Amino acid sequence: MTLSTQLLNWYYENARDLPWRKDKDAYKIWVSEIMLQQTRVEAVKDYYQRWIERFPTLEVLAEASEQEVLKYWQGLGYYTRARNLLAGVREVCATYGGEMPNDERTIQRLPGVGEYTAGAIASIAYDRRTPAIDGNVLRIFSRLFCLDGDITKQATKREVDHLVRQHMPYNCPGDFNQALMDLGATVCIPRNPRCQMCPLANLCEGYAREVQDTLPVRPVKKEPLLIHLAAGLVLRDGQYLVRRRPERGLLAGMWEFPTVELTEKRFAVESLKEGLQNEFGQEATVGKREFHYIHTFSHRKWDISFYHCQWFAGSELLEGVRWLSSTEGNPLPWAGPHHKVALALGLA
DNA sequence: AATACGGGGGT
DNA sequence: ACCCCAGTATT
Incomplete structure (x- = not known):
């Protein structure tokens, strides 16, 4: 044998x-x-x-x-x-x-x-x-x-x-x-x-x-980097604001809710408001925190909080940004924590 | 030769 | 929580 x-x-x-x-x-x-x-x-x-x-x-x-x-x-x-x-x-x-x-x-x-x-x-x-x-x-x-x-x-x-x-x-x-x-x-x-x-x-x-x-022998892995994020569930007329991630890098090309990276976790609401203003040129009201996830990727760990937001005026949208309704059954690909939230909201 | 790149199931 | 999986491309 x-x-x-x-x-x-x-x-x-x-x-x-x-x-x-x-x-x-x-x-x-x-x-x-x-x-x-x-x-x-x-x-x-x-x-x-x-x-x-x-x-x-x-x-x-x-x-x-x-x-x-x-x-x-x-x-x-x-x-x-x-x-x-x-x-x-x-x-x-x-x-x-x-x-x-x-x-x-x-x-x-x-x-x-x-x-x-x-x-x-x-x-x-x-x-x-x-x-x-x-x-x-x-x-x-x-x-x-x-x-x-x-x-x-x-x-x-x-x-x-x-x-x-x-x-x-x-x-x-x-x-x-x-x-x-x-x-x-x-x-x-x-x-x-x-x-x-x-x-x-x-x-x-x-x-x-x-x-x-x-056996087998492997090298020791290194600690993932901790990153705090705040994400906005920006609602207008029953639709949520979503954007496409860059073509390269983490979760490339996938859709997500707009996020801001936080230097200080306790300023999440203010940072989100400012981030939305900078990116979309619209004043938004940031409401209560809805979801909270710790999501570990291979080399970084996201501590991400989702906030309900509202804004009222309409505006021109940039490339890779759109409004998404839960009744459309829209075929946009999601990933990461956004995927779970999109599922919960009926958007995925 | 390192590092980036997701997510989930088993322990 | 931590481990690690039917790995590859990029730097």
Whole structure:
């Protein structure tokens, strides 16, 4: 018995039933792989189903508008993934006549497709013998071979890449890669790995030395920056004032309620009033605080308070600003705390 | 080689 | 609260 046969035998008995495993359509594999970047299977399932329903083929997606595409992505996070996917399918249509390239190198040239995703698509959709090294594989192999180097370092990744290539079968590389995902998701999990039921326990050096819980080794993360924000729920004639975030940076291109950053939290009302005046040239009355959220992003933590506001005079609106009514069923993509508030107000 | 980029589920 | 996930692009 070899590592790959033990793993595959386990996989064929225990493979998860996932929506993107129903066929080997490269476009669908692509969509699933992008959605699954840094995102759990459970979170992806519903998004994937709705996505495929609306954009069943690469050509359909290529014809869609970016705003609509973002709408289908809202709440999933890492929104450049959606933009890159859209740009990618357009590139396939324009450059490859709508036919997906089937070699890893060409696939990796598509926007948003890196080494891992290219390997996953090439192996799963086209039976190419290419590794797909993600967090699961790094964790599994660091335990299997007692690799105690920092898995975020290039040197450790090269080491794992070498080992994966050694153990990857020639007949079903896609199954092998997916088997590693499933093992990492259900057995060789980050904390408290279930080694008693692991099909590779007899081969696992980490398990033999009882150091499986100390692996893999990661760097210590740094403290997120705390930012205080006040947001205005500016109401006029049953409509709320919303604006589009900048094209680059955090929550790029998503819609939000106007906010001001606070230097002093206790001056929230005054700062909001002044901020609205500066941005929209209108005097607003700031009412009572309605919602309060602590929202942690990867490297910053928003302490954000929402205030009901009112203003009366009409005015010219700038680019990327509009009024939104809860009865329109408007298709604007939201994200972050704004998404939750928009849902509560019936705007999302 | 670092850093930016979301959000949610498990512990 | 904290951890970390089917990573990639940018600096």
